[in-house]
Amino acid sequence: MADGRSQVRRRAGVRLWLSAIWLLLLILLAIFAPHIAPKDPLEQDLFSGRLPPFWVHGADKSFLLGTDSLGRDVLSRIIFGTRIALAVAFISGTLTCIIGAGLGLLAGFYRGWVDVLVSRFIDIWMAFPPVLFSILLIAVIGPGLFSIILAIVVIDWTRFARVIRAEAMSQGAMDYVASARVAGRGKFGTMLREILPNVLPIIVVLLTLEMGIAVIVEAILSFVNLSISTDDPTWGGMISEGRTSIHQAWWVLVFPLITLFLTVLSFSQLGEGLKDRFDPVLR
Amino acid sequence: MALLQTLLLRLVTTAVTLFGVAVIVFFVIRVVPGNPIAMMLPPGATQADIDQLTALYGLDKSIPQQFLIWGLGVLHGDFGTSITLRQPVLALVLGRLPATLELSVMALVMAVLVGGAAALTGTRLRATKVEGGIDIANGMALSVPDFLWGLVLILVFGVLVPVFQISGRVTPSLQLPFVTNFYLVESIVRLRFDLTKDLLSHMFLPAVALAIPLAAIIGQLLKQSLKETMHLDYVTLARTQGYSEARVIWREALPNAILPTLTLVGVQFTFLIGGTVIIERLFSYEGLGNMAIDAVINRDLPLIQGIVILFAVIFTGVNLVVDLTYAALNPRLRHG
Amino acid sequence: MNYLSIRNLSARVKGGGPLLRDVSLEVAAGEVRGLVGESGAGKSMIGKAILGILPKAVDITEGQILLDGTDLLSLPPAERRIRVGASCALIPQDPLTALNPSRRIGPQITDRLVHILGWTRSDAEARARALLGEVQINDPARVLRQYPHELSGGMRQRILIASAFAAEPKLIVADEPTTALDVTVQKQILKLIAGLQARHGTALVFVTHDLGVVSKVCQSLSVLYSGRVVEDTTVTDFFRAPKHPYSAALLAATPKYTDPSAGLKPVPDAVIAAVKAEVERG
Numbered sequence: 040m041a042d043g044r045s046q047v048r049r050r051a052g053v054r055l056w057l058s059a060i061w062l063l064l065l066i067l068l069a070i071f072a073p074h075i076a077p078k079d080p081l082e083q084d085l086f087s088g089r090l091p092p093f094w095v096h097g098a099d100k101s102f103l104l105g106t107d108s109l110g111r112d113v114l115s116r117i118i119f120g121t122r123i124a125l126a127v128a129f130i131s132g133t134l135t136c137i138i139g140a141g142l143g144l145l146a147g148f149y150r151g152w153v154d155v156l157v158s159r160f161i162d163i164w165m166a167f168p169p170v171l172f173s174i175l176l177i178a179v180i181g182p183g184l185f186s187i188i189l190a191i192v193v194i195d196w197t198r199f200a201r202v203i204r205a206e207a208m209s210q211g212a213m214d215y216v217a218s219a220r221v222a223g224r225g226k227f228g229t230m231l232r233e234i235l236p237n238v239l240p241i242i243v244v245l246l247t248l249e250m251g252i253a254v255i256v257e258a259i260l261s262f263v264n265l266s267i268s269t270d271d272p273t274w275g276g277m278i279s280e281g282r283t284s285i286h287q288a289w290w291v292l293v294f295p296l297i298t299l300f301l302t303v304l305s306f307s308q309l310g311e312g313l314k315d316r317f318d319p320v321l322r
Numbered sequence: 323m324a325l326l327q328t329l330l331l332r333l334v335t336t337a338v339t340l341f342g343v344a345v346i347v348f349f350v351i352r353v354v355p356g357n358p359i360a361m362m363l364p365p366g367a368t369q370a371d372i373d374q375l376t377a378l379y380g381l382d383k384s385i386p387q388q389f390l391i392w393g394l395g396v397l398h399g400d401f402g403t404s405i406t407l408r409q410p411v412l413a414l415v416l417g418r419l420p421a422t423l424e425l426s427v428m429a430l431v432m433a434v435l436v437g438g439a440a441a442l443t444g445t446r447l448r449a450t451k452v453e454g455g456i457d458i459a460n461g462m463a464l465s466v467p468d469f470l471w472g473l474v475l476i477l478v479f480g481v482l483v484p485v486f487q488i489s490g491r492v493t494p495s496l497q498l499p500f501v502t503n504f505y506l507v508e509s510i511v512r513l514r515f516d517l518t519k520d521l522l523s524h525m526f527l528p529a530v531a532l533a534i535p536l537a538a539i540i541g542q543l544l545k546q547s548l549k550e551t552m553h554l555d556y557v558t559l560a561r562t563q564g565y566s567e568a569r570v571i572w573r574e575a576l577p578n579a580i581l582p583t584l585t586l587v588g589v590q591f592t593f594l595i596g597g598t599v600i601i602e603r604l605f606s607y608e609g610l611g612n613m614a615i616d617a618v619i620n621r622d623l624p625l626i627q628g629i630v631i632l633f634a635v636i637f638t639g640v641n642l643v644v645d646l647t648y649a650a651l652n653p654r655l656r657h658g
Numbered sequence: 659m660n661y662l663s664i665r666n667l668s669a670r671v672k673g674g675g676p677l678l679r680d681v682s683l684e685v686a687a688g689e690v691r692g693l694v695g696e697s698g699a700g701k702s703m704i705g706k707a708i709l710g711i712l713p714k715a716v717d718i719t720e721g722q723i724l725l726d727g728t729d730l731l732s733l734p735p736a737e738r739r740i741r742v743g744a745s746c747a748l749i750p751q752d753p754l755t756a757l758n759p760s761r762r763i764g765p766q767i768t769d770r771l772v773h774i775l776g777w778t779r780s781d782a783e784a785r786a787r788a789l790l791g792e793v794q795i796n797d798p799a800r801v802l803r804q805y806p807h808e809l810s811g812g813m814r815q816r817i818l819i820a821s822a823f824a825a826e827p828k829l830i831v832a833d834e835p836t837t838a839l840d841v842t843v844q845k846q847i848l849k850l851i852a853g854l855q856a857r858h859g860t861a862l863v864f865v866t867h868d869l870g871v872v873s874k875v876c877q878s879l880s881v882l883y884s885g886r887v888v889e890d891t892t893v894t895d896f897f898r899a900p901k902h903p904y905s906a907a908l909l910a911a912t913p914k915y916t917d918p919s920a921g922l923k924p925v926p927d928a929v930i931a932a933v934k935a936e937v938e939r940g
Contacts, residue, residue, distance in 0.1 A: 159342070162335065166638050167633070167634065174615060174618050175618055282604070285476065303466055304465045559818075562710070562742065562743065563774065565770065573769075574758055577761070578759060
């Protein structure tokens with residue numbers, strides 16, 4: 040039994056590392072995109088449209104993963120797409136986290152009317168289909184990076200608020216909080232100094248998971264053609280184009296899809312792995 | 323009657339939630355810069371034409387006034403008229419709803435069957451390689467959302483091994499003798515199994531894409547609570563009575579382990595229905611979600627309102643039903 | 659040939675230390691044998707080993723459990739399960755957790771008579787009503803339709819006792835059946851078990867840490883320490899003159915049987931050290 044358990048732990052550790060390595064690689068790709076990408080991702084050449092990847096007969100070896108219908112290099116577009124994907128993941132993830140966790144903390148620790156208000160809004164938010172809501176918001180505020188980030192924050196803050204509220208509530212009922220208050224610490228100070236550190240591990244896990252979700256939301260919005268302008272390289276936009284030409288040029292769909300798949304999987308595995316690390320009971 | 327009191331309280335909060343949804347959608351979509359009427363008219367239209375149509379749809383009034391008129395209409399079952407399709411919103415929405423319901427329920431059934439089977443197998447063969455395999459599969463299925471599974475399925479079963487349809491709800495050239503929009507149900511009732519087969523081959527992949535994450539959640543949670551239940555005394559007692567392990571799991575552990583799973587499945591089922599929006603788009607399936615995205619792109623305000631409200635009604639309704647089922651299944655609450 | 663005969667049984671936790679060391683004990687048909695010891699001494703493990711409900715992490719390393727002359731450990735699992743189910747029963751420790759909360763009482767008693775032993779449903783129900791009468795439950799027909807949470811702990815323990823006797827087993831393992839109950843109920847339950855045992859002539863393995871209980875219901879007893887039987891004797895002999903120093907110390911530590919005014923005395927450290935050394939030596 041003891042050795043079986045350590046085996047599972049080791050496997051979880053491997054997954055954690057693989058995820059971290061993949062994400063690190065993406066960060067490097069995003070930073071050094073202009074130096075790494077073999078071509079200009081926007082450069083069109085209608086004479087070399089829909090060229091297959093290098094190992095397929097009829098390929099042009101200079102387009103490693105082939106070209107799309109406008110003759111743009113798939114590999115370079117994936118590499119530049121990393122920039123938007125990661126920007127959305129980190130910025131919207133962090134903002135969502137700050138707003139959601141903040142409201143959750145206030146509601147869970149202060150209770151009273153703050154809690155009533157926040158909980159009511161959570162209920163209303165839960166009654167919206169999130170994808171439809173995000174599409175609606177983008178349609179209202181117009182496409183662009185800023186809109187996507189705003190839409191994700193507006194929709195997903197409840198993910199944090201729900202969990203952190205419950206957690207702050209149960210932490211707030213514990214003796215150490217009462218003794219901090221007795222020792223003369225103010226209510227807001229108690230929340231920041233006593234409650235926050237105890238819910239921080241959960242926040243970190245949720246944040247990691249949220250980044251994966253943000254990447255997906257961006258892809259979905261690009262897919263519905265509402266994300267960034269259609270020229271800018273985004274994974275979702277590439278997938279959207281690939282979906283329509285799936286029978287003629289599968290590579291336009293497959294490579295961005297694999298990249299997106301691995302990225303979402305990595306964020307999620309990283310989050311789950313961190314959860315196991317933080318949670319002494321699960322260990 | 324604590325149960326009745328809970329029910330009434332739930333109905334009131336549900337009403338408040340629905341009202342909140344209505345208010346938010348109504349105001350959000352009216353912040354849109356640009357007149358939706360101008361978008362739908364041909365380029366040569368005069369300002370007078372635009373004004374006339376704007377007045378026809380009531381868009382010249384202030385937003386609170388519009389909300390009041392719309393709200394009163396809704397209470398009488400009138401959700402307004404679609405700007406792009408020029409038909410009553412309620413009829414349009416109810417016409418598409420059956421397609422989405424059939425898809426969601428099929429996905430739910432798949433998820434329950436597969437997730438349940440995974441949980442039972444994992445419990446029966448606990449602490450073996452099989453359980454480890456199930457855990458890894460669950461973890462994978464959970465990590466990736468329905469949208470990506472849909473794309474993967476399109477690639478694998480639509481292109482690589484083209485055994486299923488990847489577009490639409492039914493082959494367009496077929497003659498459909500249906501009077502309702504519940505095509506699948508009606509094809510079975512009318513014993514037109516050729517149509518059933520065609521419908522299923524269109525529904526299968528989108529339903530699987532929607533079912534995968536939910537199946538994983540069910541599998542994981544049910545297995546966890548089954549395994550906890552397996553340590554309880556009454557299960558041990560049943561084991562000493564000569565029952566097989568499989569029967570002990572099925573008869574003694576499952577009925578008690580299922581309750582915590584049920585509440586979660588309710589919430590998750592609403593997520594699944596929310597997922598139909600993008601999955602229907604992905605598979606060009608003519609349901610409510612696909613219509614919703616078109617409505618947003620075309621700025622069809624009355625239609626957007628109607629669809630969002632309908633989704634909200636479904637979501638809150640599902641949660642209400644789950645809570646009541648929970649109460650009905652738990653003898654402790656029933657005879658409290 | 660005794661009905662139950664355990665020979666040289668040893669068990670250990672997978673990858674851990676021994677739980678049972680070379681345990682041998684005999685229970686004749688109709689005999690009541692107490693298994694006594696501190697918690698962790700292995701007394702419950704013996705009961706679980708007989709019934710085949712040892713935790714998965716425990717391995718039996720050697721020995722035999724002969725039930726009516728057949729070694730249970732050498733049977734294939736399915737056959738063993740059915741044989742044990744037909745001829746043995748368990749009275750569990752905690753009546754609050756030993757009944758399935760989501761099922762009515764009736765089927766919890768009758769199901770196995772129907773499914774395992776092939777009775778008709780009406781025979782099984784008649785039997786259940788009769789047994790509930792025997793354990794002094796009023797209105798058995800109504801109780802059979804109730805759910806466990808509607809009944810008190812004492813009632814539930816009576817139901818579990820009735821259920822244990824339902825199939826006329828030859829052997830019942832009672833695993834601390836009174837520990838979870840309050841003192842007044844304990845006495846009634848003990849009396850009930852003893853009465854039913856005498857009437858049905860069932861052999862009983864009574865696992866307990868309470869020597870008072872042993873003196874009331876048992877004829878013979880095995881004293882366990884750290885997985886080993888340190889004394890195997892009759893109840894009369896034990897209370898008159900325990901042979902093993904650990905038994906003597908245990909007896910002395912139970913105030914009721916020596917000097918009630920003396921209060922609770924711990925077993926002296928010297929005795930513990932000696933018995934530990936003895937057990938480890940084998």
